[in-house]
Amino acid sequence: MTAREDVLNRVRAALGRPGVGTTAAGAVGAAPAAVEVPREYRSAGADEPGSAAAVAQLVDRLVDYRAHVHEVTADELPRTIATLLGDEASVVVPPGIDEGWLGAPAGDVVVRRDLPEAPLSALALDEVSAVLTAARVACSETGTIVLDGEPDQGRRAISLVPDVHLCVVRTDQVVQTLPEAVRILAEHPARPQTWISGPSATSDIELDRVEGVHGPRTLHVLLVS
Structure with missing residues (x-):
C-alpha cells in the first residue's frame, strides 16, 4: 500500500466509508461503522451579504494586501475603467464582458478579446498590458475575490498572465465568511476557480x-454599488 492510499483510507475510515483493505476500525473485511462528521463551524457571519459592514471589511483587507480599491456607482464605472486603462497599451477581456464597461473613451488602448473559438496564446497574453474581468463572489473576512470561469470572467489564463488586473465586484456579491462564499461556488462545482x-x-x-510572481503585479478592484 502506498502512502497516498494509506492517507485516503484513513479519511474514508473517518467518514465511515470502506477503503482499500482498511476499515473504520483498521481491520480488514469488517464493515465500517457510520461516523457523524462534526460541522459546528460558523456557516455565516454577523454581517449580511452586501451590507455596508461587509463591504467596509473587504475594502480594509484589500488595502492591507496592497490592492487599489475604487468605490464607484454603475454610471461611474466605464469612466473609471477608462481612466485606469489610460496608461496601458492594451487590455484583454473575456467573451461575456459587459460592453457598457468599455463605453467610455480609452485613448489608444487596444482591446483584445479572448474567445472560446479563438483563445489568445500565452505569448499573446504576455504582450497584453491589462485584463478586465467581473467576479463571482468576494469574502470580506479574508479579503478574497473568487473568479469561477463564467463568461464575464473568462478562462484562468487571462487573469494570471497580464501584469494589471481590473476586477469588477458588485457590492451585493460581498459575503462575510468563507462558508458563505463556498456555498455560492458550489452551485457550479465543475468550474475552475481563481482565488x-x-x-x-x-x-x-x-x-x-516581490510582487507579480504568480499573477498580476497590480490589482484594481472596482466595487460597484
Whole structure:
C-alpha cells in the first residue's frame, strides 16, 4: 500500500466509508461503522451579504494586501475603467464582458478579446498590458475575490498572465465568511476557480516581498454599488 492510499483510507475510515483493505476500525473485511462528521463551524457571519459592514471589511483587507480599491456607482464605472486603462497599451477581456464597461473613451488602448473559438496564446497574453474581468463572489473576512470561469470572467489564463488586473465586484456579491462564499461556488462545482487575495506576491527567506510572481503585479478592484 502506498502512502497516498494509506492517507485516503484513513479519511474514508473517518467518514465511515470502506477503503482499500482498511476499515473504520483498521481491520480488514469488517464493515465500517457510520461516523457523524462534526460541522459546528460558523456557516455565516454577523454581517449580511452586501451590507455596508461587509463591504467596509473587504475594502480594509484589500488595502492591507496592497490592492487599489475604487468605490464607484454603475454610471461611474466605464469612466473609471477608462481612466485606469489610460496608461496601458492594451487590455484583454473575456467573451461575456459587459460592453457598457468599455463605453467610455480609452485613448489608444487596444482591446483584445479572448474567445472560446479563438483563445489568445500565452505569448499573446504576455504582450497584453491589462485584463478586465467581473467576479463571482468576494469574502470580506479574508479579503478574497473568487473568479469561477463564467463568461464575464473568462478562462484562468487571462487573469494570471497580464501584469494589471481590473476586477469588477458588485457590492451585493460581498459575503462575510468563507462558508458563505463556498456555498455560492458550489452551485457550479465543475468550474475552475481563481482565488485572489491582493496582487500576486511572494517573499524570500529574508522576507523581501516581490510582487507579480504568480499573477498580476497590480490589482484594481472596482466595487460597484
